[in-house]
Amino acid sequence: MAKVEFDNSQPIYQQLMDVWRRKIVSGRWQLGERVPSVRDLAAEYGVNPNTVQRALAELEREELLFSNRTVGRLVTTDENLLLQVREQLAKALIKQFVTEARGLQLNDNQLLKQVAAALEEKEEA
Amino acid sequence: MAKVEFDNSQPIYQQLMDVWRRKIVSGRWQLGERVPSVRDLAAEYGVNPNTVQRALAELEREELLFSNRTVGRLVTTDENLLLQVREQLAKALIKQFVTEARGLQLNDNQLLKQVAAALEEKEEA
């Protein structure tokens, strides 16, 4: 059932947000598609329904989801938003990466090579 | 006094660890150098001495610091360890970066270009 292992470095609801946000922006949950109910997701991930509710409510604030009572929750139909969020996440990811790399005083060229290598490595998986 | 702003995404002692670990591996705290006392650091960063103590104790477990009672705490003199830790941190950073990039289904080449650009940008600062 538990497709995801949670660590305690971060609240569960945030970890769920990360998982589901990625599902949405990567298209594994498609535009307009209905996502499982709060209770089903809770059962699937082995967490409390309220924890799921919180995660989903936050994703709603990001407008990646919206809900109709009794119908359930649906993925946004705004493709532009998705692309925008995806880019924004990418930008934030890069920024954080660069900042931390700077903190370690890593050599730029060497770093880029290592990143490239790591990307190719994962390619195979 | 407060050189660092703390967020509440992570315990303060861990944020302090990050700051000081980087100081050590990047040489801003040099090998064998004495670091300020627990009480001084507490005052400098505006936190409780116990919080500082915890952070420093953890860094000692990583062998980046060691302490002589009354003398104070010193940075390790083991340069190899420093290099090793630095590389390990770099590797972990890259791994995390690649994993998250994969989750977003980003294009590899485009991603590399953006990283390169971001690195050059920060160069100027």
Next chain:
DNA sequence: GGTATTGTATTAATCGCCTAATACAATAAT
């Protein structure tokens, strides 16, 4: 119209972190 299923709201309990206060231990400095 009844009912099941959905999201939502409210309240309570738990847990970790941080702070605080204090005392102790060791030793360099004088």
Next chain:
DNA sequence: ATTATTGTATTAGGCGATTAATACAATACC
């Protein structure tokens, strides 16, 4: 030897965030 400064240990308390338990509300569906 005395003293000041250092790290260390212990205990307690409180605060906030997270999770849990439960009840409520709306409505599609039959």
